[in-house]
Amino acid sequence: MRNQRPRVPAAALLALSCLTGCSTTTFKVGMIVDPPTSAVFVNGTRVGQGARRVYDIDFGPHERVCVQATAAGYEPMRELLTRQQVIDQVEKYGDFKWYLKQEK
Amino acid sequence: MRQRQTIPLLAGLVFTACSSVPTRTLRIDAIGVDEKPVPCIVVVGDDWAGAAEKNQFVNLTGDDTLALQVAFEQPSVDIIVAAVPVDQATGKPLMLPKSRDESAKATSFLADFAQVRLTDPDRQLFILRQR
Numbered sequence: 127m128r129n130q131r132p133r134v135p136a137a138a139l140l141a142l143s144c145l146t147g148c149s150t151t152t153f154k155v156g157m158i159v160d161p162p163t164s165a166v167f168v169n170g171t172r173v174g175q176g177a178r179r180v181y182d183i184d185f186g187p188h189e190r191v192c193v194q195a196t197a198a199g200y201e202p203m204r205e206l207l208t209r210q211q212v213i214d215q216v217e218k219y220g221d222f223k224w225y226l227k228q229e230k
Numbered sequence: 231m232r233q234r235q236t237i238p239l240l241a242g243l244v245f246t247a248c249s250s251v252p253t254r255t256l257r258i259d260a261i262g263v264d265e266k267p268v269p270c271i272v273v274v275g276d277d278w279a280g281a282a283e284k285n286q287f288v289n290l291t292g293d294d295t296l297a298l299q300v301a302f303e304q305p306s307v308d309i310i311v312a313a314v315p316v317d318q319a320t321g322k323p324l325m326l327p328k329s330r331d332e333s334a335k336a337t338s339f340l341a342d343f344a345q346v347r348l349t350d351p352d353r354q355l356f357i358l359r360q361r
Contacts, residue, residue, distance in 0.1 A: 170355035
């Protein structure tokens with residue numbers, strides 16, 4: 127009798143590796159923007175306000191994400207971040223901290 | 231002899247495959263620092279006349295986005311979003327700026343600019359500062 131290896135564990139392993147691969151597109155990123163009334167946008171969509179919040183930053187199929195912040199009376203900020211920049215920030219420095227400059 | 235004919239044919243095929251320019255549809259939006267929509271012209275590269283001809287405007291009659299087909303002949307494309315004064319009655323631009331300076335003089339906004347890569351997100355938000 128041939129000793130057949132069960133196929134289910136291999137399929138499960140493959141599914142698990144896909145899930146692991148997919149999960150790396152989203153990162154939890156803490157962000158503080160001053161002034162706290164600032165609106166925060168990720169990829170052009172408003173996601174919250176300046177007081178500290180943790181955002182789910184999803185790269186999806188893209189190489190960079192665009193994070194922007196704006197408040198009336200202040201100069202807006204825009205940063206295009208790669209996955210590596212996000213990972214480095216979170217691991218080495220923690221939250222992103224942005225201070226918007228007041229308009230002259 | 232046959233090999234002599236095949237080489238230019240293959241070279242031609244390779245050239246055709248390599249010369250096809252990738253295109254993407256970007257969704258462009260423009261707001262002021264107060265998050266209110268700003269009527270704008272959307273300029274690719276520095277082609278201000280082309281932007282007007284192709285009707286590349288956003289927020290002329292309210293809050294909308296522009297679906298903009300962009301050919302990426304280079305790894306990144308420069309996009310300028312500049313405010314335009316609008317006739318409120320007709321929803322048409324009162325003038326067509328040909329530079330960022332002209333736009334700033336005609337409105338109270340400074341143009342915004344981004345270098346967009348082929349692999350960047352589809353939705354591009356431009357935030358215009360007050361002059």
